[in-house]
Amino acid sequence: MATQRLPNYLRTHRKHSGLSQSDICFLIRLKDKSELSRYERNIGQPSLRMALACQEVYGKPISELFAGMSESVARDSRNQMKKLQTRLQANIYPQSTGSRIMQKFQWISHRLLEMPNFKLV
């Protein structure tokens, strides 16, 4: 039995810290605690500034605070990179060694191999 990670774990980290929503709002400079409540309930996405502030306050990386979102973005980026790789591959000719397309292709292939969940299809 396996479930996917939740979009964010802001509420969990706040409850472990023992701080209230008002306290966190003060720390990350949010005007209204209802805004924080919305983010905790996955209604709307926080700004980059707020995400970075949360990282600083809770002492956890953004990829852990927003684990589900981070995973879905990573998955999407990987798929896009694979698509671009196939597109570039179609345009490579044997005489194009050292060309711009070859450089792009090599860079993307290298990046895909570096990725942790990469699967050769």
Next chain:
Amino acid sequence: MKQKSLTRVLALDLLPRRFGYVVLEGPERLLDWGVRSYRRTGKPIDALIHRRLRPLLELWRPMVLVIHAARQVPPRKKLLRERLLKAVVAEAKNNRVCVRILKSAKEQAEKLTKYERAREVAKRFPVLARSLPAKRKPWQSEDHRMGMFAAAALAMAQLNITALSAPAIPEPLASPFDPPRDYFQPTKQVSNHL
């Protein structure tokens, strides 16, 4: 990096007008806990399910919902409890959550009191230790927070978590600015025979 499989469990300790709950993700990660109640006029079961339980199911999207099997309840309360159980199970099915009703065989075998079980839970998850009420006197009524500990014990039973030998209250910190060691992870079980 291999992705770990996670089982998110929502455990409930149901009472006619309130329930204690705990959400665990895997055996080590405590996500949420608390007591939710409805004490206004109207139908308490509907309000408990629609206003209190539904948001929890939508927020945490558990895979399993664990409920305690009905204890010996007086006939007057039996009907109410059955109705509440049915409503909870129906709501869980609407949200595509498996429901497991656990019996208390293990507790009876160990002969633990409710308070002793709560202490074990607090040992396992030190963050709950600050909510552990004082042991009640025979003439006092039960603290509402005990529902939370009963739910945690259920979740632990579901995930086969054993009790451990760590202190219930975390040790004092070296500096007030240092994060506690057991900030997110429960304490590991200490083996006595090395």
